[in-house]
Amino acid sequence: MMPRNPHRQPQQASSTRALDVLDLMQDPQLRLADRPWMLRTASHLLLNPGDPYLQESFRNGVEERLYSAASSSDAFYANYPPLGAHLSGDLVVVKLPSHVLPMRIDALGRNLAVVGPTGSGKTSLVILLLAQLAPRARVIVIDRKRELRKLAGVPQLGAFWTVLHWLQLSLALLQPPPGIAVDVWVSEVVSLVARSYSLYASQRLLLETLLRVYRKHGGNATLKHWLAEVNAFEAGRGFREQGYKEAARAVLVDLLHSVPGLKFAQTNLLEILFSQPNGGVVIECDSLPVQHYSFMVSYFLRWLYTWRLHSRSYEPQIVLVLDDATIALEEARDREAPGGVSPLAESMFMGRGLGLGVLCATHSWSTTSTRIRHNTETMIICGAQGDDLRSLSTAMGLTPEQANSLRVLQRGEAVVYAPSTWPAAVKGSYPLVASQIDDVELQARARAFMSKVVIIEETDKSSDPKPQDNLTPQMLRFLHAAAFHALLSLTSLYRESSLDRTQGKSVLSALHALGLVVPHRVSSGKRGGHMYFIEVTEQGWLELEQRGFSRSPKPTKGGFLHNLAALALEHDGKKQNCKVHFEAQVNAVFVDVLWQFPDGRLEAYQIGLSNPRYEAEKLHELVQAGGVASVVLITKDKVFLKKVNALLKGGLSDEQEQKLTLRCLGDLLNCDRE
Numbered sequence: 244m245m246p247r248n249p250h251r252q253p254q255q256a257s258s259t260r261a262l263d264v265l266d267l268m269q270d271p272q273l274r275l276a277d278r279p280w281m282l283r284t285a286s287h288l289l290l291n292p293g294d295p296y297l298q299e300s301f302r303n304g305v306e307e308r309l310y311s312a313a314s315s316s317d318a319f320y321a322n323y324p325p326l327g328a329h330l331s332g333d334l335v336v337v338k339l340p341s342h343v344l345p346m347r348i349d350a351l352g353r354n355l356a357v358v359g360p361t362g363s364g365k366t367s368l369v370i371l372l373l374a375q376l377a378p379r380a381r382v383i384v385i386d387r388k389r390e391l392r393k394l395a396g397v398p399q400l401g402a403f404w405t406v407l408h409w410l411q412l413s414l415a416l417l418q419p420p421p422g423i424a425v426d427v428w429v430s431e432v433v434s435l436v437a438r439s440y441s442l443y444a445s446q447r448l449l450l451e452t453l454l455r456v457y458r459k460h461g462g463n464a465t466l467k468h469w470l471a472e473v474n475a476f477e478a479g480r481g482f483r484e485q486g487y488k489e490a491a492r493a494v495l496v497d498l499l500h501s502v503p504g505l506k507f508a509q510t511n512l513l514e515i516l517f518s519q520p521n522g523g524v525v526i527e528c529d530s531l532p533v534q535h536y537s538f539m540v541s542y543f544l545r546w547l548y549t550w551r552l553h554s555r556s557y558e559p560q561i562v563l564v565l566d567d568a569t570i571a572l573e574e575a576r577d578r579e580a581p582g583g584v585s586p587l588a589e590s591m592f593m594g595r596g597l598g599l600g601v602l603c604a605t606h607s608w609s610t611t612s613t614r615i616r617h618n619t620e621t622m623i624i625c626g627a628q629g630d631d632l633r634s635l636s637t638a639m640g641l642t643p644e645q646a647n648s649l650r651v652l653q654r655g656e657a658v659v660y661a662p663s664t665w666p667a668a669v670k671g672s673y674p675l676v677a678s679q680i681d682d683v684e685l686q687a688r689a690r691a692f693m694s695k696v697v698i699i700e701e702t703d704k705s706s707d708p709k710p711q712d713n714l715t716p717q718m719l720r721f722l723h724a725a726a727f728h729a730l731l732s733l734t735s736l737y738r739e740s741s742l743d744r745t746q747g748k749s750v751l752s753a754l755h756a757l758g759l760v761v762p763h764r765v766s767s768g769k770r771g772g773h774m775y776f777i778e779v780t781e782q783g784w785l786e787l788e789q790r791g792f793s794r795s796p797k798p799t800k801g802g803f804l805h806n807l808a809a810l811a812l813e814h815d816g817k818k819q820n821c822k823v824h825f826e827a828q829v830n831a832v833f834v835d836v837l838w839q840f841p842d843g844r845l846e847a848y849q850i851g852l853s854n855p856r857y858e859a860e861k862l863h864e865l866v867q868a869g870g871v872a873s874v875v876l877i878t879k880d881k882v883f884l885k886k887v888n889a890l891l892k893g894g895l896s897d898e899q900e901q902k903l904t905l906r907c908l909g910d911l912l913n914c915d916r917e
């Protein structure tokens with residue numbers, strides 16, 4: 244692609260008279276002022292115009308920029324908002340009488356961030372926002388925790404929500420969006436891969452090989468063809484070109500194996516989404532390695548962005564949602580990207596005029612990239628502390644007292660700063676969204692959706708075996724052990740699958756790379772000590788099912804560690820001849836696990852892994868409701884335990900306190916039960 248105005252050539256840096264220096268510094272295509280060292284050089288040069296070193300340094304800087312502006316494939320190179328653009332406003336926090344957070348996402352301006360610590364209600368709020376938004380927009384949700392599948396069961400949303408696991412996807416990476424010329428898309432794909440994986444130096448090689456792929460295979464081009472072209476690329480003798488080739492090869496091989504859905508599709512799932520009257524897709528990305536997660540997010544954004552830009556139709560509004568997006572938003576992602584702008588940050592400021600917005604939920608605001616922060620109009624705070632409290636209250640212009648109210652938000656309360664709607668931050672509360680959908684219905688919708696995707700038939704399957712053909716007997720033994728002996732910690736799992744430590748480690752990392760297992764670290768209670776437990780992912784279970792093993796049901800609706808604790812408690816309860824109930828009710832209060840002793844006595848177990856405040860409230864409720872002889876809370880770790888203890892202090896009578904025991908998850912799991 245050409246720079247936006249191809250007729251306008253930036254001035255040559257032939258002389259360094261004061262006027263030229265000023266002029267060059269303001270040239271929008273060069274964006275010299277974005278670089279602090281250029282600013283410094285320019286100001287020194289204005290003071291010492293005759294200094295030959297400064298002159299040369301300045302000229303070099305300009306030439307480098309001229310070169311990158313000319314070779315940039317980004318049509319908007321010149322239009323990035325300046326560094327240092329920031330949010331402002333006169334703010335007062337007011338308590339609104341309404342019980343419902345008074346907002347509609349389309350009235351909120353585009354990019355939106357939901358910020359708050361673990362368990363503060365971000366996901367619940369995102370679900371509420373999307374339930375309001377969905378009838379008017381298309382939504383793509385990237386979900387790392389499998390919590391937003393709930394959206395598919397919200398009655399008002401109708402049936403147009405599909406939940407897909409990333410392993411089910413068929414992403415047509417090499418197919419341009421409808422109506423977009425192949426050569427436009429080629430440069431998009433090359434810059435996407437180059438920037439997501441820091442392959443800047445291999446960019447030319449990637450471009451050359453990809454053009455050859457299109458010449459040979461046209462609309463049937465696949466990632467595998469691309470890899471074959473890179474393999475066949477004759478690197479010069481020089482050490483460098485060889486290096487570029489190796490780097491490109493390594494990334495493509497890894498992509499092929501770790502993101503199997505990228506390989507063979509011909510129709511893009513986004514096209515299918517846009518052929519529906521409304522709705523959204525939730526893409527569950529649990530266990531997708533981080534660098535590929537960023538790549539996938541960028542891919543969606545770039546696809547949408549390119550499509551919008553060239554089709555000149557900006558309706559309906561599109562929202563890309565990243566729940567638990569902290570890793571994708573970090574400043575480091577921008578720093579690593581060549582040019583200092585990650586595709587996500589770029590889309591957040593380029594997409595706004597195109598009806599394309601990004602909604603991120605994140606734990607941490609202060610570590611978020613500056614560019615992303617400056618391009619987030621609306622902020623919803625579910626709670627903030629420490630550095631976050633400081634940077635958020637600066638961004639929202641809060642007084643210290645107002646800032647304090649961010650610290651003490653209850654669950655279901657949030658402070659909203661939406662300068663496009665209100666000049667001030669407001670505080671309000673929001674309800675939980677009701678939802679009901681079962682796995683069968685979810686699967687049926689996913690199948691119906693994916694059946695519209697045309698898959699490219701691979702002619703040569705032998706050259707590159709699919710990951711599952713790569714499972715060695717050792718890997719299978721380990722996968723089986725992890726699936727059916729979930730309570731064994733990693734070291735015992737090695738033993739169970741007859742692997743020594745070295746073999747075990749390489750088997751584990753191979754399975755992890757294929758997305759079949761995810762290790763979870765649990766602090767063992769001893770200072771600094773920890774153990775690992777291994778979760779078998781959805782795809783891992785599919786592999787086992789294909790080999791004739793049937794899946795063991797999950798005791799509770801919680802995540803992996805939650806279920807692990809429940810299993811351990813079931814085991815221990817049965818040993819004491821108790822009847823064990825999961826997710827049971829005692830005097831109208833729910834508990835995770837309930838032991839019923841032969842004499843009828845009840846012992847309640849609560850598994851608290853995400854939020855000390857919530858657990859403390861829950862314990863209060865349980866002890867006060869009565870009906871149980873004792874209550875045990877299993878906490879994530881010692882720190883968590885101490886927090887709960889501090890929150891409970893003084894709130895209970897001696898008798899109630901005696902009923903109560905707090906234990907760490909590590910202590911519970913720290914004994915082999917088999």
Ligand SMILES: Nc1ncnc2c1ncn2[C@@H]1O[C@H](COP(=O)(O)OP(=O)(O)OP(=O)(O)O)[C@@H](O)[C@H]1O
Pocket residue numbers: 359360361362363364365366367368567654655656673674675853
């Ligand atoms: N409005 C509300 N009313 C009552 N309970 C709520 C409300 N919002 C959230 N909760 C409860 O708070 C808990 C945590 O909520 P949620 O999972 O949304 O938090 P989160 O910030 O996304 O956490 P994480 O950082 O772990 O993803 C859930 O059990 C949820 O039911």
Ligand SMILES: [Mg+2]
Pocket residue numbers: 365366367388390566567
């Ligand atoms: Mg969440």
